[in-house]
Amino acid sequence: MEHHNCLNCDTELIGKFCSNCGQKSDTHRITFKHFIMHDVLHGIWHFEKGMLFTAKQALLRPGKAALDYIAGKRIQYYNVFYFILLLIGLSVFIQNYHEHLIEIYNGKIENINNSTGKKIDVFMASYAKLLIFSFVPLFAFNTFILFRKKKLNLSEHFIIAGIIYLGIMIITVVGHSFFFFDFTKHFEILSDIANIATPLIILFYVIYGYYTAFKENYGKIGFSVRMLFFLLLLGFELFIIAISIIGYVTDWKFGSIKYQM
Template sequence: MNHKQCLNCEQTVSGNYCQNCGQKNNTHAITLKHFLFHDIIHGVWHLEKGILLTIKETFTRPGQAALDYINGKRVKYYNVFYLILMLIGLNVLTVHYHHKIDPSSVNKNVGDGLKFMNFLSGNVKVILLGFVPLIALNAFLVFRRLKLNLAEHFIIGGINLLGILVLCLFINLLSLLDTFQGIEYVAGILKFICFFLILLFPIWTYFNATKKRYSILGFTWRILTFYMFTIIEISIILYFIMFIVTNQTTFKLNL
């Protein structure tokens, strides 16, 4: 039923949505049938559809999907950074269950190595999200023809991290299969493939984003420079974290 006045902010409405607050003008009385078949099923379907589409686009056209989002085509996509947080949680959960099923997989480090690994696991969200600005800054310096500002490069960096986390989740799920005799060999091969794809994923993302902007040679030296910057920076950051953690008894980031 359409109303001439918005039921939320009481402003005059002339279309399907309120021009003032954005609420739909087509509202219904809440009945059990409407609640079950529209509010719940319809809402969950749209949520899952957005998530599945975002993940699909992350692997089929990551760079172009990020550029679409930057250019304003955002309704069909689920928020990349919300999805990243969900995938971090799923990865942590699968690792936890893997350790429970196979106690031999639990970290055997002692001393400084144990402190370092405990710090990484205790601050995994901060550390992983911290890769986004790092990747964004390097891409901003290297891929100038995209003509994006640093904040816009955060979106492409987020797509990069999202794809990597999905692949990490596959690796963790495959690790759960290692406990079953007879399929650990196949699981090992699939994990190696996923790990290889993780290494290559930024290449695919930026190749897709910079399509027709660079020659093959121009893209090649730029992506190699991007990888070189990223590897050096990550090495320095990990060394710094190792130094801090091993020289202080308590050091934890809060998110």
């Protein structure tokens, strides 16, 4: 080997990776061939491979995958929370584009004339990604309270919530894609089916995901009761968030909300 010290931190090299910073010991001068074949193609391949693996694990075995990740099996996974943010952005884009097409083809279905309605619309548009992502800490906090026998800390519950919510976002994006059948001549029914099926699939997926994560610590009845409280607590939290948003944009004058068709 030409270099005996790490080119990044100058630590003496033993093995294929630097023991101090983790950089590969075979790092060499960048050439055009190396840039194209390694930095570009190799990087894209591993980027996609990691995302595909993570998506597959999140959809097929979310609870078990989360526990594997917590146990230290992490090298094959793409960053779950980055992945969620990417899918949130894609979901918001699909929804906005679908609404834009509806306005083009059918005209505006609902016209909100009062200033309060416009403020709510602006707030939701400005903070859509943050609001959608807020489900992750809500999921984590609720399971941390309800599933204590697993003896996981709050951060580990964030990992379980993140992987399960990743699956939710994948299902959501696929479901929203079916909405574009609204603009076809013979397949409009697929959009209606997706509109009904998507939330039901998500509900069963969440229950399945958490069951596979906690089934070793709770019987079916114990899990079912806790899952019911999880959903009720989540509904209450979302209600509080909704009231807070409306209160914020109306200066807590709820009587000012009037929608005109």
